Structures are given as C-alpha cells and as structure tokens.
Amino acid sequence: MNNERILLVSRPKGTPAMSDFRYEEAAVPELKGDQVLVKTIYLSVDPYMRGRMNDTKSYVPPFELNEVISGGIVGQVVQSLSSDLAEGDFVIGNLPWQKYNVVNDISVRKLDSNIAPLSANLGVLGMTGLTAYFGLLDIGKPQEGETVVVSGAAGAVGTIVGQIAKIKGARVVGIAGSEEKTAYLKNELGFDEVINYKTDNVFEALKAACPGGVDVYFDNVGGEISDAVLRLLNHGARIPVCGQIALYNLEKMDVGPRIQSQLLINSALMKGFIVSDYAAHFEEGAMELAKWLMEGKLSYKENIVEGFENTIDAFLGLFKGENTGKQLVKVAEPENV
Amino acid sequence: MNNERILLVSRPKGTPAMSDFRYEEAAVPELKGDQVLVKTIYLSVDPYMRGRMNDTKSYVPPFELNEVISGGIVGQVVQSLSSDLAEGDFVIGNLPWQKYNVVNDISVRKLDSNIAPLSANLGVLGMTGLTAYFGLLDIGKPQEGETVVVSGAAGAVGTIVGQIAKIKGARVVGIAGSEEKTAYLKNELGFDEVINYKTDNVFEALKAACPGGVDVYFDNVGGEISDAVLRLLNHGARIPVCGQIALYNLEKMDVGPRIQSQLLINSALMKGFIVSDYAAHFEEGAMELAKWLMEGKLSYKENIVEGFENTIDAFLGLFKGENTGKQLVKVAEPENV
Numbered sequence: 179m180n181n182e183r184i185l186l187v188s189r190p191k192g193t194p195a196m197s198d199f200r201y202e203e204a205a206v207p208e209l210k211g212d213q214v215l216v217k218t219i220y221l222s223v224d225p226y227m228r229g230r231m232n233d234t235k236s237y238v239p240p241f242e243l244n245e246v247i248s249g250g251i252v253g254q255v256v257q258s259l260s261s262d263l264a265e266g267d268f269v270i271g272n273l274p275w276q277k278y279n280v281v282n283d284i285s286v287r288k289l290d291s292n293i294a295p296l297s298a299n300l301g302v303l304g305m306t307g308l309t310a311y312f313g314l315l316d317i318g319k320p321q322e323g324e325t326v327v328v329s330g331a332a333g334a335v336g337t338i339v340g341q342i343a344k345i346k347g348a349r350v351v352g353i354a355g356s357e358e359k360t361a362y363l364k365n366e367l368g369f370d371e372v373i374n375y376k377t378d379n380v381f382e383a384l385k386a387a388c389p390g391g392v393d394v395y396f397d398n399v400g401g402e403i404s405d406a407v408l409r410l411l412n413h414g415a416r417i418p419v420c421g422q423i424a425l426y427n428l429e430k431m432d433v434g435p436r437i438q439s440q441l442l443i444n445s446a447l448m449k450g451f452i453v454s455d456y457a458a459h460f461e462e463g464a465m466e467l468a469k470w471l472m473e474g475k476l477s478y479k480e481n482i483v484e485g486f487e488n489t490i491d492a493f494l495g496l497f498k499g500e501n502t503g504k505q506l507v508k509v510a511e512p513e514n515v
Numbered sequence: 516m517n518n519e520r521i522l523l524v525s526r527p528k529g530t531p532a533m534s535d536f537r538y539e540e541a542a543v544p545e546l547k548g549d550q551v552l553v554k555t556i557y558l559s560v561d562p563y564m565r566g567r568m569n570d571t572k573s574y575v576p577p578f579e580l581n582e583v584i585s586g587g588i589v590g591q592v593v594q595s596l597s598s599d600l601a602e603g604d605f606v607i608g609n610l611p612w613q614k615y616n617v618v619n620d621i622s623v624r625k626l627d628s629n630i631a632p633l634s635a636n637l638g639v640l641g642m643t644g645l646t647a648y649f650g651l652l653d654i655g656k657p658q659e660g661e662t663v664v665v666s667g668a669a670g671a672v673g674t675i676v677g678q679i680a681k682i683k684g685a686r687v688v689g690i691a692g693s694e695e696k697t698a699y700l701k702n703e704l705g706f707d708e709v710i711n712y713k714t715d716n717v718f719e720a721l722k723a724a725c726p727g728g729v730d731v732y733f734d735n736v737g738g739e740i741s742d743a744v745l746r747l748l749n750h751g752a753r754i755p756v757c758g759q760i761a762l763y764n765l766e767k768m769d770v771g772p773r774i775q776s777q778l779l780i781n782s783a784l785m786k787g788f789i790v791s792d793y794a795a796h797f798e799e800g801a802m803e804l805a806k807w808l809m810e811g812k813l814s815y816k817e818n819i820v821e822g823f824e825n826t827i828d829a830f831l832g833l834f835k836g837e838n839t840g841k842q843l844v845k846v847a848e849p850e851n852v
Contacts, residue, residue: 229780400775419779432773438737439769441787442756443566448785450778 179206183246183276184489190231192428193497198231199247199490206278215257216269216279216286218486218509222250222300223493224334225423226452238452246274250300252289253279254512263288266513270299277486277509293468296512301504302338302478303467305453309420310338311463312456315346317418317449318394322347325388327407330398331369332359334504335420339396340369341476348394351387353380353403355499362502367477381406391415399423401432408440417448423497479503516543520583520613521826527568529765530834535568536584536827543615552594553606553616553623555823555846559587559637560830561671562760563789575789583611587637589626590616591849600625603850607636614823614846630805633849638671638841639815640804642790646757647675648800649793652683654755654786655731659684662725664744667735668706669696671841672757676733677706678813685731688724690717690740692836699839704814718743728752736760738769745777754785760834816840 181204190198209215227249230241241247251273255263260283263269271286273279289299301307313335320326326343330336331352340350340363351371352363360372371387373380380403384392391412397404400422408417422432441448456463470476481501483492486509496505518541527535546552564586567578578584588610592600597620600606608623610616626636638644650672657663663680667673668689677687677700688708689700697709708724710717717740721729728749734741737759745754759769778785793800807813818838820829823846833842 397775400773404773404775419775422776422779432776433770434773436737436741436769436771437774438734438741438756438785438787439759441785442759442789443787445788445792446786448775448778449783450775450780451782452779455782 179278180204181206181276181278182486183274185244186231186241186247187244189233189243190228194228194231194490194494196490201487204276207280209257209259209280212260212262212283213280214255214260214263214269214283214286216251216253216271216273216281217256217513218251218253218273218277218279219268219512220252220297220300220482221275221486221489221507221509222304222306223489223496223505223507224249224306225421225496227493228497246276248272248274250305251275251279252296252299253286256513258283268296268512270304275489294471297480297482297504297506297508298471298478300506301334301480302471302476303464306334306504307338307467308456308460308463309453310335310342311467312453312459313418313420313451314339314342314394314396316456317447317451318343318396318416320346320348320394323349324393325349325351325390325412326394326396327351327353327384327388327392328396328398329353329403329407330421330423331363331372332356332502333398333423334501336396336398337363337367337478337503338476341367342470343394343396344368345470345475351384353384353399353407359502362479375403381409384410394418396420397422402434405434405437408437411440411444411446413444413446415444415446417446419448419450480506482506482508484508516615517541518543518613518615519823520611522581523568523578523584524581526570526580527565531565531568531827531831533827538824541613544617546594546596546617549597549599549620550617551592551597551600551606551620551623553588553590553608553610553618554593554850555588555590555610555614555616556605556849557589557634557637557819558612558823558826558844558846559641560826560833560842560844561586561643562758562833564830565834583613585609585611587642588612588616589633589636590623593850595620605633605849607641612826631808634817634819634841634843634845635808635815637843638817639675639808639813640801643671643841644675644804645793645797645800646790647672647679648804649790649796650755650757650788651676651679651731651733653793654784654788655680655733655753657683657685657731660686661730662686662688662727663731663733664688664690664721664725664729665733665735666690666740666744667758667760668700668709669693669839670735670760671838673733673735674700674704674815674840675813678704679807680731680733681705682807682812688721690721690736690744696839699816712740718746721747731755733757734759739771742771742774745774748777748781748783750781750783752781752783754783756785756787818842820844822846
C-alpha cells in the first residue's frame, strides 16, 4: 500500500516557504503486536506548529529535520490487530502527517462519533476548545459584568474564548482582521464589540469599546495589538498569553514598550500557558465543552481545505489571517465498514 | 510653634532636581477634638514615591503640586487630646513630610517600642518587609531547592526578599551594583551567589550562577537587567514585579524585547503588585516577620541620614544606588517623657 507524507526539510527563516517542506511517497509497514492501521480523515494545522519548526527551546520540542511533521489527526481504523479497536472505529491522536499511520492502539483514543461531527474533535471538543477553556477560566477568570478582550478573535481559539466569556456573563470585545470576521463575531457569536485591526486605530477603537477598561485580555497575537490593549488594563487585570502569532515568523528580535510598568501600576497578572499544563483536567474541560455544545451555547466554524496535497497551503494561510474558526484539512472520506 | 515642611512645586522631568521641591516654614495649628501633635522622629524615603510625582495614573494617586509630600513616618506624641494616645507614645502613619503633624488619633497606629528599634517599623517590620513578604510568598511561591533571583538585591525590599527565600529553602542569587553590596549580601545575609551588574555581564554571570535556570525572579528594577533574567526562566517560573527603579526617571518610552514569548514558552507567570493589595493580611505578615526577626533569621541594615533638611538628598540617593538596605531620615531624637 502506498503512503504519502510531509517532511520538514529546512528550518524556515521568517515566513515558511514551500521549499521548507517535502511531499513524498513511502511504503506502509506491516502491522505487528497490538497495532492498527489508521487512515487519516482530518488533519489539524495550528499556529503553534510554526514554533516547532525552529531549532530553539519552545513549549514543545522542535520538529526534527527530514522527519515527518506531526499534529492532531482524526482517522479511521482500516486494519486492526488490537483487541480494543476494530476496523471502522474512529480515533484521534497526535500523529505524523501522512495518509496512513501504523500505530500502537494505546497511542490513539477512540472517538464517539455520535456526540458531534468528527471534525469537531480537532476543534471545539479538542485541544483548541481546551486551550480556550483553561486559558480563559484558569488564568483569565472572567467575572460577570467584566470586560474581556480577545485578539485573534476569529481564530479557532478566539471564537471559543469569546463564547465562554459570554457564558460567564462578561462583556466581550473581539479584535480581528476583516469585515467578514468582525460581522461573524458580532452577528453570529454575540460578541458585544468588534474591532478590525486592519482598518481601525486599535487603541482608539478599544478605548471606545471598553469605556470601563479591560479586565481580561486573552492574547493570541502579541505585537502592537497587545501593546494597545495593555494601555487599558484595569486594576487586577488578568492576561492569559496563548499565542503570539504576530511573532512566529519574525526574523529579528521583537521589540516594543516594556510592559512591566503596566503590570505594576495595575497589579495585573500575565501568564503564558500551553494546554498540556492542564492535562490532568482535560476530562472535566471536555465534558463541560460538550455540554455547552449540546445545549447550543457554543457554536463553531470550520475552514476545511480538501486534499492532503493542500496541507502546507492551509498551514501557511494561518499566518495570512485567511481562516475564520478552525482550520482543517480533509484528507479522505470515512469508509463504510 | 514653628514647623518645617517639604512641598512638591513642579513635576520632575526625568531625574528630580532640588528645584522641584521647596522647604518652607509654617505655623503648627492648635489641636482640636481627638487630635494629637506628632513630632517626626524617622521619615522613610522610598522609590515608589517618584511615581507619585508624575501626573499620571499609577498605583497610588499623584502628589498634588504645591502641597506637602507625604510618606511613612515614625513619630512621638508630644501633645494629646486623645484618650487613646498619651504624650510620649510612639506612633506610625502615612503623614506629611513636616517636623510636626497635627492628626486625628485614628490616622496613626501606636507602636510597641520593645519589639524592635523604632526605625525597624519603617523597614523590616513595616511596608518594606510586608512588600517583600507578600510579593515573594504570594506571587513568587519559592519551593525548597528552587532558584530565586532578586534584582535591587541590596535595597530595602531586596535584602528581605533574599532572606525570606533562604528561610523557605531556596537558592538565592542577588543582583546589586557595588562590591560592597555584593559582599554584604553574600557574607552577611547568606545569598548563594551575587552579581555586580556594573562590572559583570549580567546574562553570562546569571547563566553561570543559575545552572538550573530561574524559578522565581523578584523584580525591583526592570530594564535591561530584567531582560537578561527573563532569558533564563524555567517552565512554570513566577515573577513578582515590585518596582521598576530603572524606569522611574526615564523621559522617553521604555522599549525592549517584548517578553510575552518568554512567558509563553515557559508557561511563566508575571504579576505586578503593591503592598496595599494585601492589606487584609498585614497582621499575619507582620507577625511572621517579627517572629523571624526575634529568632535571628532576618537581619536588616539601615542607611540613616541625619536632619530634615537632607530629606530630598536622601530620596534622590535611592536612584543613584547609594543605599544598602532601608533608607531613612532621622529628623529628631525621641523625647524622654
């Protein structure tokens, strides 16, 4: 059986280029022991993966050069030597970017495909939803009536952060990069105010949108947008730092106003995190997200690119602000077993 | 009776100058109601007061122009209409910088002069000690065997931070600005390593002094010293931001490497604070500090300038790194009653 896979072949300088990757064919090995053969159905591309392409200390180890890139994948078992997984079962795991993966049965988790569409397990019910959930609730701790600002608001994490903040009774102000995105956030997700950072003066627009100041700033982007938000903090503000998408592709040092004074004069808290910090609590978070989803309190949007050969394009699109909601690649149709 | 007092007459641009202040004489008003006449014995000069000289939002309201500056004062009651305070009693309060203050008895607190020398109530047993105590223990949370770095280590707060960290079983690395200071920290206070930021390459010296990285960084100074420390954070590091003495006198915006990425890749926490955030817990903190002091686990140093007329010089000296330990002005001798 022929496989296709994607390797990282050079460490990108600044914005990654096609030449940093290689698509190649390979053989699929025979199954052994408790292994299963998993056919990739959906593959998740996420901004944090850019960090793993550098050879520097980051929150997860760097990808190896000339090795297959790995990330979140939903797949279907198409051959099985396992007593726990049968042909036809849907599974999720952090797996190499290839059309087929041979894995031990314990390295994937079986999915219940009745709760939500398969793809939602890579988004609102997966790491994306948990990232929003724990960053906002454990670090941001929004209280009823407080003002929560979210940057990268139309992204996969941002859309969920805003909705959870609304569930908790906060006023939500989103920052995004197009009229289509801001309209979606305001009209479909119920954000109270939205700012288009490409057309608005961010600081002035924020000042108008947050007359009572900012209590929680969920930071997905960093850079000058964050500089503007930090000037409007209230006493005791909390800032979960989830991503710094503005920085991932910078070639030189990111320089800006030092923020310690803003934290000092406002007794404000800023904390970076990665979802795995909360691994011990994933089940509790996932259950609450599923409950909200079934109650109709959470909606989500997916941006699905068809075809394994378009994976790198989909990944690069994350840094051009092309996606609203969760960016996925659909690699194959599920099989009827 | 003739009084002397110090007014702020212009808002300093950058480093304050003598011409920003005015010494003047005035009459002492008659006592009324429950008032007492308090003679100033010791007066505290503190870096945070520089912030109050600007007309901008800060953690405490700005000083008014052409009004008497106020700060921590230990004094003695020399006349009393109060049933709670008698002539001869020693008191502490946040009072105007003048030789005599007429105050209501509830705006000062009576001191027990048997526990420690009077002056210690403005230092290790006062706001200085409480600042170190709460910032380090509530935000920094040092654990046994962890590495705690303290900048401004020879200052009033820094010397206490380092000693509390040692009491908690941490390894303590101090950053200070002279050989005399680093020798004091190492030989008399038991710091494990000390760095002289004026002669050492701070980043290289820190890397050598913290082979296991930095778990807690108690930041009294900001600026480039902090930039260096932040490059050495461990996963889950905590950074109480207590002061930014490097910045108080800056005339232009403080610019440097944006730190969000460092917090993100290390899941690190940074929090500004002011001691009044912990007002509800002052008694508990003061009791523990007094216990450590009496057990000989805390020692402290004072830098005492004699004479009310030298108050502004003493204040300006804070920004030249002149003081080791707590900077005080001795205004008068206590009276025997």
